[in-house]
Amino acid sequence: MRVTRGNTGDTSEPAQRSLAASARRSQIVAAAIETIAELGYAQASFARIAERAGISSTRLISYHFGTKDELMDEIVVEIAQSADRMIAERVAEQTTAAGALHARIKAQLHWIARYPAHVQALYEISMNARGSDGSLRYGMAASARANVDALEPILREGQRSGEFRAFDTQLMALTIKSAIDAAIVRMWQPPRLSVEECVQEITTIAALATRRSS
Amino acid sequence: MRVTRGNTGDTSEPAQRSLAASARRSQIVAAAIETIAELGYAQASFARIAERAGISSTRLISYHFGTKDELMDEIVVEIAQSADRMIAERVAEQTTAAGALHARIKAQLHWIARYPAHVQALYEISMNARGSDGSLRYGMAASARANVDALEPILREGQRSGEFRAFDTQLMALTIKSAIDAAIVRMWQPPRLSVEECVQEITTIAALATRRSS
Amino acid sequence: MRVTRGNTGDTSEPAQRSLAASARRSQIVAAAIETIAELGYAQASFARIAERAGISSTRLISYHFGTKDELMDEIVVEIAQSADRMIAERVAEQTTAAGALHARIKAQLHWIARYPAHVQALYEISMNARGSDGSLRYGMAASARANVDALEPILREGQRSGEFRAFDTQLMALTIKSAIDAAIVRMWQPPRLSVEECVQEITTIAALATRRSS
Amino acid sequence: MRVTRGNTGDTSEPAQRSLAASARRSQIVAAAIETIAELGYAQASFARIAERAGISSTRLISYHFGTKDELMDEIVVEIAQSADRMIAERVAEQTTAAGALHARIKAQLHWIARYPAHVQALYEISMNARGSDGSLRYGMAASARANVDALEPILREGQRSGEFRAFDTQLMALTIKSAIDAAIVRMWQPPRLSVEECVQEITTIAALATRRSS
DNA sequence: AATGAATGAGTCTTCATTCAT
DNA sequence: CATGAATGAAGACTCATTCAT
Numbered sequence: 007m008r009v010t011r012g013n014t015g016d017t018s019e020p021a022q023r024s025l026a027a028s029a030r031r032s033q034i035v036a037a038a039i040e041t042i043a044e045l046g047y048a049q050a051s052f053a054r055i056a057e058r059a060g061i062s063s064t065r066l067i068s069y070h071f072g073t074k075d076e077l078m079d080e081i082v083v084e085i086a087q088s089a090d091r092m093i094a095e096r097v098a099e100q101t102t103a104a105g106a107l108h109a110r111i112k113a114q115l116h117w118i119a120r121y122p123a124h125v126q127a128l129y130e131i132s133m134n135a136r137g138s139d140g141s142l143r144y145g146m147a148a149s150a151r152a153n154v155d156a157l158e159p160i161l162r163e164g165q166r167s168g169e170f171r172a173f174d175t176q177l178m179a180l181t182i183k184s185a186i187d188a189a190i191v192r193m194w195q196p197p198r199l200s201v202e203e204c205v206q207e208i209t210t211i212a213a214l215a216t217r218r219s220s
Numbered sequence: 221m222r223v224t225r226g227n228t229g230d231t232s233e234p235a236q237r238s239l240a241a242s243a244r245r246s247q248i249v250a251a252a253i254e255t256i257a258e259l260g261y262a263q264a265s266f267a268r269i270a271e272r273a274g275i276s277s278t279r280l281i282s283y284h285f286g287t288k289d290e291l292m293d294e295i296v297v298e299i300a301q302s303a304d305r306m307i308a309e310r311v312a313e314q315t316t317a318a319g320a321l322h323a324r325i326k327a328q329l330h331w332i333a334r335y336p337a338h339v340q341a342l343y344e345i346s347m348n349a350r351g352s353d354g355s356l357r358y359g360m361a362a363s364a365r366a367n368v369d370a371l372e373p374i375l376r377e378g379q380r381s382g383e384f385r386a387f388d389t390q391l392m393a394l395t396i397k398s399a400i401d402a403a404i405v406r407m408w409q410p411p412r413l414s415v416e417e418c419v420q421e422i423t424t425i426a427a428l429a430t431r432r433s434s
Numbered sequence: 435m436r437v438t439r440g441n442t443g444d445t446s447e448p449a450q451r452s453l454a455a456s457a458r459r460s461q462i463v464a465a466a467i468e469t470i471a472e473l474g475y476a477q478a479s480f481a482r483i484a485e486r487a488g489i490s491s492t493r494l495i496s497y498h499f500g501t502k503d504e505l506m507d508e509i510v511v512e513i514a515q516s517a518d519r520m521i522a523e524r525v526a527e528q529t530t531a532a533g534a535l536h537a538r539i540k541a542q543l544h545w546i547a548r549y550p551a552h553v554q555a556l557y558e559i560s561m562n563a564r565g566s567d568g569s570l571r572y573g574m575a576a577s578a579r580a581n582v583d584a585l586e587p588i589l590r591e592g593q594r595s596g597e598f599r600a601f602d603t604q605l606m607a608l609t610i611k612s613a614i615d616a617a618i619v620r621m622w623q624p625p626r627l628s629v630e631e632c633v634q635e636i637t638t639i640a641a642l643a644t645r646r647s648s
Numbered sequence: 649m650r651v652t653r654g655n656t657g658d659t660s661e662p663a664q665r666s667l668a669a670s671a672r673r674s675q676i677v678a679a680a681i682e683t684i685a686e687l688g689y690a691q692a693s694f695a696r697i698a699e700r701a702g703i704s705s706t707r708l709i710s711y712h713f714g715t716k717d718e719l720m721d722e723i724v725v726e727i728a729q730s731a732d733r734m735i736a737e738r739v740a741e742q743t744t745a746a747g748a749l750h751a752r753i754k755a756q757l758h759w760i761a762r763y764p765a766h767v768q769a770l771y772e773i774s775m776n777a778r779g780s781d782g783s784l785r786y787g788m789a790a791s792a793r794a795n796v797d798a799l800e801p802i803l804r805e806g807q808r809s810g811e812f813r814a815f816d817t818q819l820m821a822l823t824i825k826s827a828i829d830a831a832i833v834r835m836w837q838p839p840r841l842s843v844e845e846c847v848q849e850i851t852t853i854a855a856l857a858t859r860r861s862s
Numbered sequence: 863a864a865t866g867a868a869t870g871a872g873t874c875t876t877c878a879t880t881c882a883t
Numbered sequence: 884c885a886t887g888a889a890t891g892a893a894g895a896c897t898c899a900t901t902c903a904t
Contacts, residue, residue, distance in 0.1 A: 672885095708884095
C-alpha cells in the first residue's frame, strides 16, 4: 500500500467534481465495480479497469479520481446509495418492529438479487482495501455496519414495545445480517433457492429468534 | 517467455516431505499465518513472511514449498486440522441432535477465540487466493464449507428424530455458520462480548430457530 | 499465482504505435540488436538492453513493448525489412534465372557484410526464442525460411526455362542458403575472405551445382 | 554466466573419474542430451535434467560433474566420439579424394539420421554455451569445426591429385558442411526427404562443385 | 478534458552452486 | 556415493502514480 503523497505536481486535475458526476466518472465506476466483482480486489488494477471501461490509458482514472483509494471511496458511496434508495422507503411504511424487520430483510434480499456485482464488489473492497498502515480502510465489518446500524434500532424498538424478547441487540443484528449473507450463497450457488424462498426462510428464522416466547 | 511447466525449475525441492514436517516448514507456515492475519492476503509477500520468520532469504520459502499456492495449501490444511482436532471429539460424545448442535457451536466459538490469527488467515486465503484463470482457488465459501458440511448432518438427524422443525437444512447450516461468524465480530470488536456470552446467545438463537414449535 | 491474461497488466502501454516508430522504440530496438549480437539471446536481459540503450529503467522497455516476446517480434520484422530493402530491388532487374540467382547471392552477402549485428541477432533470436510450450517461436529455420522462400522460385524458373538441371529445388535452396551462411564464417573469422571473394566462390559453386551439364 | 570459483570447500567430490564412466554419469549425460535437444540449451537447467534422469536432487549432477560447464564438456566429447566412431572408418577405406568426400558425406548424414538428439544438443551447446566473459565457449563454428577440419584435407588432396578444380578449400569445406546441415532440415521437416535421397542430392552437388571442369 | 511518456518499487520464481552430514 | 538444506543473484513483469503537454 503506497504512501499517498499530496499531488502537488499536478496542475490541472478537476478541483471540485461537478454536482452531476460526469459520464466518464460513472463509466469508470461501473467498470471498476464489474472488474472487482469478477476478478477480485487485488486483480482490479487500473489497467484492467481501464480495459473494461474501454478507455485507452489508466491516466484517465487517476485524472478523474486522483488515487485508487479515492476511486474506492466513490464506489462504496455509490453502492451504499444504490441500496439505500431501494430499501429505506419500504421499511419506512411499516408500523410494527416485526413488520419493519420483515420488510428490511425482504428488501435487502431483493437488492442483493438485483445487484450481485455491487454486493460482490462492496464485499471485496471492505475486506481488502487497506491504508498505508496496513489497517482495513473501511473496517472488517464495513459492509456489515450499514446494515447492522439500520437493524439495531428496529430490534431495540421491538424490545421496548414488547414484541421481541430480551437479547443482545447488536449480536442479533449481526446474526440477521449474517443470515442474509448466508442466503446470498444459497441464491448464487447451486442448488439455488429463489429470492422468495430465501425471504421465507430467513424471515421465519428471524421471527423465531426474536419473538417473545409464548 | 516464462516456460510454465510445473515447478520443475526449482533446483532441488525436497521431494517427499518427512512425515513430521520439518521445523523450518512449521516456522514458515506459522509466520505466514501471522502475516496474512495481520496484513491481509495481498500484502503477505514472501518478503514479509520471510522477515517475520526471521529467515534471510525468500528463497527458503520457495525451496520448502515450491510456489506460493503450495504454501497456501499447506496453511489451509494445517488450520483445518487444528480446528478439527479441537472440535470433533466434543461433538462425538453427544447423543441428541440438539446436544450435538450446541456442542459444535460451543467448540467452534472456543476454537475461534483461541486461534484468532488462524481464523483471519483462513478467511483471507479463501477469499483472495485465486488460480491462473482468476477463479477462487478454495471457493468463495471454502472457509464455510467445512463447517456447513459438518452442521448439515446434525440438522437432518434432528429433523428425522423429530427434535427439529422443517426447514432448508443447507440454508439453516449456512445461517448458523454465519451467526458464528457474526459472533467473531462481537468478540473482537468493542464493546466486546465474552466467548461464553456469545455461546449463550448463539446457541439460544439456534435452538429457537430449529426446534419444533410447541 | 500469476494471473496470466494477456498483458493487461501493463498500466498504459501505448495503444497504437505511431506510424513513424518513436525515437525511443528505435533506440531500444537498436540496443537490443547490439546486445543480442554481442552477448547472445539468453544474456540479453532487459537490464542489459536498458544499460546499453542508456535508459534508466527496464520499465521503459516493457512500457513500450509490453513483453519480451513482442520486443523480439519487432526486432525480427525490423531486420527482415532491412534486408528486403537492400536485396529485392537488385534481384528484380535481372531477366534470367541464373542472373537472378547470382544477384541474390551477391546482394545477400553484401547485406550480411554490412549489418553483421543484424545477422547475428536474427540468428540468435530464431534459434532461442521459445513459446510457453517450449517450441521455437520463429521456427528452427526462421532465419532461413525467408531466404529459402525467395530462392526457390528462381530455381524453379531456371528449371522451367531450361537453364538449370533437375534437382530438388527446396534442398538446393537450402543448400545455397547454407553456403551463404558458410561464407559468413569465412568473412568473419580469420583468415578472412573479402565480400567479393566470397561472392565469387559462392556464385561459382551455385552455378556449377545448378547449371545443365553440357 | 557465473564466475567459477575453485571448489575449495567441497571435501568429497570424486577426484578422478574412474576410467569406465559410472552408470550414473552416463545416465545424467544421456538425460542432459535429451533435455537440451528437446527444450534448448537455456531451458536445460539442472532441475530439468535431474527430473528427466529420474534422480531426486540436482546435487547429484554437481556432485558428479562439478559445474555445468564441465557437464557440457563431457557431453560435447561424448557426442563427438559417437560421430567419430561411426564416420572415420568408412572414410579410411577410400582411395580417391572424390570417393573419400562421397563416403564422408554419406556417413555424416547417416549419423545425423541416427542420432538426431545428439545433433540438436551439440548444436545448442555450441551456439549457446558461453564463458564468464560472454564469449562462446566452443566457438561459433565448434559444431562445424570438427567436420570442416576433417573435410579440408580431403579437398586439398583432391586438388593435389588433380581430381578437383581450384577453389578456396576452407570455404568449400564450410559449404559442404553447411549443405549437410541443410539436409538436416530437409530430413526433419515435412515434406521429408529420406536419408538416401539427401545423400544422393548432396553428393551430386558436392561432385559438381568440386570436380575439374571438363 | 484528456493523453503519452516515464518511473521506482515491488511481485514471484528460477538459477547454479556451496555447506553440511 | 549420496543427500538435505540453504543461499544470493538475477530474471521478467505489474503496479499506482507523476511529469509533461
